[in-house]
Amino acid sequence: MPQRIWIFGGGDLEAWALEELVRDDRLVGADRGAWFLVSNGYRPELSIGDFDSVTAEEAALIRENSASYADCDAVDKDKTDLELALDWAIAERPAEIVVVGATGTRFDHTLANVQLLRKASEAGIPCRIVDARNEIRLARGGERTLVRKGPYHYVSLLPLAGEVRGITLTGFRYPLNDATLPVGSTLGVSNELLGESGVVESASGDLLVISSRLDRPSADARP
Incomplete structure (x- = not known):
């Protein structure tokens, strides 16, 4: 590893x-x-x-x-x-x-x-x-970010600062194609993956990718 x-x-x-x-x-x-x-x-x-x-x-x-x-x-x-x-x-x-x-x-x-x-x-x-209950990553403009489902139920996308343009989502319940997310928009909140993974792409800007779970496993369980 x-x-x-x-x-x-x-x-x-x-x-x-x-x-x-x-x-x-x-x-x-x-x-x-x-x-x-x-x-x-x-x-x-x-x-x-x-x-x-x-x-x-x-x-x-x-x-x-x-x-x-x-x-x-x-x-x-x-x-x-x-x-x-x-x-x-x-x-x-x-x-x-x-x-x-x-x-x-x-x-x-x-x-x-x-x-x-x-x-x-x-x-x-x-x-x-x-x-x-959460995993937070950053997807930068011009990059292709793979998002795995794992133990998480929701995936939210929020601009870190300013506007994020050219957002395209693949493998999500609510897809976006060349979309723009300004700061203050809740459009990207509580999306879901259709399968075990999806892809986030954007042309410019920094996008927080926040995967959230509804609960935690028992102390002996693994995610």
Whole structure:
């Protein structure tokens, strides 16, 4: 399997976040995401952040149980902990970056993390954000994006910023052909795949592809 880097942020994390991991995956913990890994018996390749969301005892255990530890000043920095982790991951040039713990109660952080998908895309690295019920990716203009059904029920398409033009959908219940989606339109919400996969194409603009499930499997089930 091509090498992946998983970034664990400080948002909502439970057992589901560990289900897809395989032996060769490389693990990065951002702030409290590092504590989640360490407390579940994993050794992050890198733990990075200001660690203002953990106790001093937890921070010491993170340092002790991480291959590399980067402690940043909580005030004198211009990036969130998760962006710092993403920058490191991009520099490593993996086949894919998967981000968990990027969504949660802080909507500002959630929105900022979704916007970080553009940074990975501009570097030419596939990146997706996964939480308990959603998978979020970015489809860029001029590209052909394959969307697999997997455990998800709906696929929504939303412009990241500005207008997305020339959208053509293949394999969807509600097809589009050379359509335009402006910011603020709900036309792309709650589409469905007819089979196991579909294709999203667009001529210009950045389009969020959000796959959503209605529920989560049991703790022992795999997606």
